[in-house]
Amino acid sequence: MNAAVTPPRDKRAERMALLLQLERRVRGEADLSGLGFLLVNDSRQLFDYQEALLWQAGGAGVSHCSGLSQVEANAPFVLWLGRLCEHWQTQPWAGETRVLSSADAPAQERSQWPEYLAAQLLWLPLRRRDGQWLGALLFSCQRAPGTAELALLQLLQDASAHAWAGLQGSRRKPLLQRLCHRPRKAVLAIVAALLVLALLPVRQSVLAPGEIVAREPAVLRAPLQAVVERILVQPNQAIRQGEPLVQLDRRELDSRLESARQTLTAAEAQLRQARQQALFDERAKAQLAELQTRRDQARADVDYLEGNLERSLMLAPRDGVAIFDDPSDWIGRPVSLGERIMQVADPHDARLEVQLPVADAIALAPGAQVRLFLNSQPGSPLLATLQRHGYRATPGSDGTMAYRLQAAFSEDDARLRVGLKGTAKLYGERTLLFNYLLRRPLAAARVYLGW
The missing domain is CATH 2.40.30.170 (Efflux pump adaptor protein, beta barrel domain)
Incomplete structure (x- = not known):
């Protein structure tokens, strides 16, 4: 019995099916917010871009960005791209599909292009049939779209502009029709009621x-430059004053302390020998002050390193709970002197x-x-x-x-x-x-x- 042969998949037919499905969803959106979200996110099925944005004409600026549910209107990138779109809107080629680069931006804006966008930006203008501007769909990409991809995007462009214009018209037309059919006295009464309501005092909120x-949290900061070896408590754990919280790596300190102790032992031996020789040798007597200074310096180094070893085990400064991130983020992490590791605070x-x-x-x-x-x-x-x-x-x-x-x-x-x-x-x-x-x-x- 012969096995069934699977016919080869037609990629052009698949892309056309995706376009038809996307166009159906575009025309079925109930508001401009949903339409914009659909265009900047689901259009990736037709063209692989890095970032998609929707710019609205008339001063509205960039309203949608792929991967974001809401665009911050005062963000530097949004303001910068809004200025570029307003500039491109005035160009002779503004009504055509065009691949832009940093060379198409004004001279004072070109330096920021590599920071915000990819090498190329596909410009898809959205306009009414009478030529009135609605906005533009922008695709930030590393390569220009091919002929087949560009044809599909232009079909999506026409469907998007038609759906956008229909949503704007359906939102204004019923209101105008209702106002035209209402009697004059009813309109005046409504206007008077609105004026009275507008003058009512309310509290801003x-x-x-x-x-x-x-x-007033107690901040636990690194007492020396070292590497965090262990976190001895868990986040939000109740702790007592003096309880160990953080153990810093002490291997380097142990090595330096052992070396400093050997230096101190050698300095003390030299000092004792010089004191014995000073009874008979004037030259040895003259070296006593220098050898004593060396001995004091070596002892100070030992005391300093011993103090650092004690501080490598960080204790709780007060009762409370430990406030910090995941302990695994700190283990093996180098910290500098004074860097904050955690906080200890009263939870109430x-x-x-x-x-x-x-x-x-x-x-x-x-x-x-x-x-x-x-x-x-x-x-x-x-x-x-x-x-x-x-x-x-x-x-x-x-x-x-x-x-x-x-x-x-x-x-x-x-x-x-x-x-x-x-x-x-x-x-x-x-x-x-x-x-x-x-x-x-x-x-x-x-x-x-x-x-």
Whole structure:
């Protein structure tokens, strides 16, 4: 009986099937956010790129990036690429598919190209049928796409522009139709009600991630330059004052101490011999001061190395819990003098630390009210009072720029434990509802118009 022969796979047919499936998903997206996420992530099925980005025209900037759920609008890379896209939009070839390089960037922006992008950047403009700009799909890659790949990407480009234009039109048209069919008095009543609501005073508030941290931790720093041999405790383990925590490698110190002790023994022997000869030899008597200095220096070296050997075993400075990362990350790791290895803190003597994103920053004065909704118990918030506000933004754990705020809890609570995380709600001054709702649009307009 003859075995069945599997027909050879047609790669062109497979790519076309992937394109049709991707185009169907593009046209089925319900909003622009989902459409952008789909374009920068799932388009890899058609073309192997290093990074994909979606730029929106009209000042919106880079809105989507492959591998990220949210793009930080104030990041240096996002601002830099936004300036390049606005520049390319004005070029005569802007409406065509084009492979760009650093030579196509303005002279003052070329130095940053190798830091942010690959050698080549594929430009796929997205426009309406009437020529109005929607944005552009960008692929950072090391090689230019082939003829077949470019043809598939151009088909995806047309489908994406059509779906984008349809989503924008479907979002505006029903509202215009409703306004046109409403009576004039009803429209005036709605406008008057909105004006009254806009003048209502409300209290500003903002949400930001918060974490309970130790208020006054004892920092355990390396007393000398050495290699960590063992971590004698586990993270969050309860410890007592004087309990061994870290053992540094002492083999080099033992060798140096043995050598220093031998040097001390030799110096003492020479000094004794010179003292005996000094009774009869004036020349030996003149060497006594120098030999005694050598003996004292050798003894000081021995005392110093013995002290370092004692410090190689690091002890707990107070009662509490050990706060540090995975012990396996420290074993065999060289540490410099003064480098922090761990913290020892009272788990119930805690304060609140909040990372307030730059885009959500509002005016907050010391003493402002703060509520912490723990992830484990979101229904019963903890009350705190703002104590300190960072004067400048720093990168957070997720890469976004944020201000560091510290708050003290208003009362003792059994739930206060170092390491718990949640969402902090900060309350600012009172303002009009109009200002509260349009705070971000007004801030963007101020930057754009230069108020």
